[in-house]
Amino acid sequence: MKDFNPETLLAIAQEILGVWFWPVLILVCAVIVLNGLALFRHRTGGRTARVAGAAAGLAAALVVLFGLLPWTDSGFRDLNGGVDVAILAGAVAAAGLAGGLAVWPVAALLSGDRRRPRP
Amino acid sequence: MVRTGTSSRDEGLTRRDALMWTGLGAAIAAGLSVPAPARAALRTGAHIVVAGAGAAGLAAASRLATGTDGARITIIDAREVHRFQPGFTLVGAGVWGPDQVVTPNARFMPDGVRWVRSDVAEFDPDANAVVTASGERVAYDYLVVATGLSLEYGAIEGMSEALIGRDGIASIYAGPEAAAASSRALAEFAQAGGVGLFGRPTGEMKCAGAPLKYTFIADDFLRRAGNRGRAELIYNAHNQTVFGVPVVDARVRELFDERDVSVAPSHVLNAIEPGARRARFSTPEGEVERTYDFIHVVPPMKAPAAVRQSPLAWSDGPFAADGWLDVDRTTLQHRRFPNVFGIGDVNGVPKGKTAASVKWQAPVAVDNLLSVIADRPLEAAYNGYTSCPLITRIGRAMLIEFDYENRLVPSFPFIDPLKELWVSWAIDEKALKPTYYAMLRGLA
Numbered sequence: 001m002k003d004f005n006p007e008t009l010l011a012i013a014q015e016i017l018g019v020w021f022w023p024v025l026i027l028v029c030a031v032i033v034l035n036g037l038a039l040f041r042h043r044t045g046g047r048t049a050r051v052a053g054a055a056a057g058l059a060a061a062l063v064v065l066f067g068l069l070p071w072t073d074s075g076f077r078d079l080n081g082g083v084d085v086a087i088l089a090g091a092v093a094a095a096g097l098a099g100g101l102a103v104w105p106v107a108a109l110l111s112g113d114r115r116r117p118r119p
Numbered sequence: 120m121v122r123t124g125t126s127s128r129d130e131g132l133t134r135r136d137a138l139m140w141t142g143l144g145a146a147i148a149a150g151l152s153v154p155a156p157a158r159a160a161l162r163t164g165a166h167i168v169v170a171g172a173g174a175a176g177l178a179a180a181s182r183l184a185t186g187t188d189g190a191r192i193t194i195i196d197a198r199e200v201h202r203f204q205p206g207f208t209l210v211g212a213g214v215w216g217p218d219q220v221v222t223p224n225a226r227f228m229p230d231g232v233r234w235v236r237s238d239v240a241e242f243d244p245d246a247n248a249v250v251t252a253s254g255e256r257v258a259y260d261y262l263v264v265a266t267g268l269s270l271e272y273g274a275i276e277g278m279s280e281a282l283i284g285r286d287g288i289a290s291i292y293a294g295p296e297a298a299a300a301s302s303r304a305l306a307e308f309a310q311a312g313g314v315g316l317f318g319r320p321t322g323e324m325k326c327a328g329a330p331l332k333y334t335f336i337a338d339d340f341l342r343r344a345g346n347r348g349r350a351e352l353i354y355n356a357h358n359q360t361v362f363g364v365p366v367v368d369a370r371v372r373e374l375f376d377e378r379d380v381s382v383a384p385s386h387v388l389n390a391i392e393p394g395a396r397r398a399r400f401s402t403p404e405g406e407v408e409r410t411y412d413f414i415h416v417v418p419p420m421k422a423p424a425a426v427r428q429s430p431l432a433w434s435d436g437p438f439a440a441d442g443w444l445d446v447d448r449t450t451l452q453h454r455r456f457p458n459v460f461g462i463g464d465v466n467g468v469p470k471g472k473t474a475a476s477v478k479w480q481a482p483v484a485v486d487n488l489l490s491v492i493a494d495r496p497l498e499a500a501y502n503g504y505t506s507c508p509l510i511t512r513i514g515r516a517m518l519i520e521f522d523y524e525n526r527l528v529p530s531f532p533f534i535d536p537l538k539e540l541w542v543s544w545a546i547d548e549k550a551l552k553p554t555y556y557a558m559l560r561g562l563a
Contacts, residue, residue, distance in 0.1 A: 007562060010562075011557035011562035014557070072514075072541070073514065083538075
């Protein structure tokens with residue numbers, strides 16, 4: 001359990017994801033750069049993009065909330081105290097954030113700049 | 120001023136932008152996936168033989184392959200299939216299938232390593248050679264002994280591996296299919312109730328927590344079936360304790376009390392009558408017979424015969440009787456043959472017969488072996504680190520880690536090692552196997 005340096009964590013991620021390792025890694029990096037692009041180009045996308053991002057984040061959070069425990073062959077009855085609840089909550093929050101961040105910049109960039117032109 | 124027309128800043132994502140940024144993302148991804156520069160490989164023409172291609176042998180071979188430049192590395196093992204032994208408990212619990220704990224050994228065999236598909240039948244360290252079961256004599260400059268250990272079911276009168284899964288007999292140690300058969304036997308017991316017997320042998324054994332885990336799992340099976348009140352569970356401890364680490368021993372006893380699991384101290388299984396469902400135990404007061412409806416058999420364990428019958432085994436002391444490898448407990452170097460190192464279950468050291476121990480032993484043994492080759496002082500040290508994710512029911516475990524001094528050494532400061540937690544179960548069920556496989560590739 002000890003010695004989780006970045007190289008080790010990467011190796012473990014490769015073992016967990018198998019053939020999906022590269023697609024997931026590229027997807028994550030694409031999300032990062034798209035977010036950067038959206039911010040760089042001052043794209044907020046308006047209400048539509050924000051709603052799309054929020055919906056995606058909420059969907060991802062719900063998937064983790066109700067799917068993580070069954071995925072580990074357990075259930076809510078197995079949560080035992082603050083650490084378990086905090087970790088589950090953290091996973092749900094991270095999924096929500098990731099879902100939102102994955103969808104919002106794409107929606108913002110595709111929708112164009114909805115800021116009002118200067119007078 | 121009113122802005123007329125459109126500028127590029129008013130446009131959405133163009134195709135050129137998409138291609139550029141996707142390419143940048145892929146470049147970042149590629150950069151992230153490149154491992155950090157390794158320590159410079161030791162230039163040597165030495166021939167290093169690794170006896171065994173289990174967890175210890177493959178981890179060692181992988182590290183030696185990347186840690187040397189020019190060395191000839193030979194690994195000797197007849198097995199084509201690699202077994203993830205830490206998963207046997209989950210197979211025995213019916214959570215995993217047997218196919219989830221097997222994978223081809225070839226998947227982890229490092230490039231450039233010669234694989235001799237036979238077992239070592241004889242060690243001749245005086246001549247710096249081993250002899251395989253197929254009769255090949257393999258000379259070496261340096262040797263890593265990683266043979267694992269031998270399960271001695273025959274040491275229990277009336278017991279054999281063929282009985283596992285029949286007449287209420289279970290044993291998760293024998294292999295994936297035996298663990299699966301044990302799960303079926305346990306499920307039958309959970310429906311019928313009766314007397315369930317559990318325990319462990321005297322002497323050294325791998326994963327000393329597994330007999331306790333299976334007791335807890337049996338209790339859980341019965342409760343889920345609504346039949347706990349129709350069953351009596353007895354844990355037959357091999358001495359006055361149920362676990363070698365005192366604080367864990369106390370905690371497990373608390374949990375046994377809560378779950379109405381009784382403990383019979385100093386009861387060691389020495390015979391079994393499958394047809395009559397009767398087991399015989401050696402105790403300080405003489406032999407005791409118990410009838411059972413379900414029994415989880417854990418066989419005595421020894422070093423493999425090739426090690427036991429060689430000059431490499433301990434010749435005196437507590438590890439001599441079962442022929443464990445005579446290594447220094449800190450450097451893992453053989454105490455009489457300095458060009459020999461040991462990793463894993465075969466070592467005659469006070470602790471460390473778990474996969475997690477191999478994760479810590481392999482880099483120590485390999486680093487020290489390379490130091491011997493380079494004529495440098497041995498600096499890497501193994502502190503006895505052992506980890507036991509002690510399953511207390513399906514969905515919860517205690518993440519117990521300790522060292523030679525029986526000190527708890529948790530890896531995660533926010534996880535109480537003596538508390539039954541879902542997160543500890545999740546680590547065991549989801550994170551342990553990929554970490555283990557990364558270890559086999561020398562990357563963890």
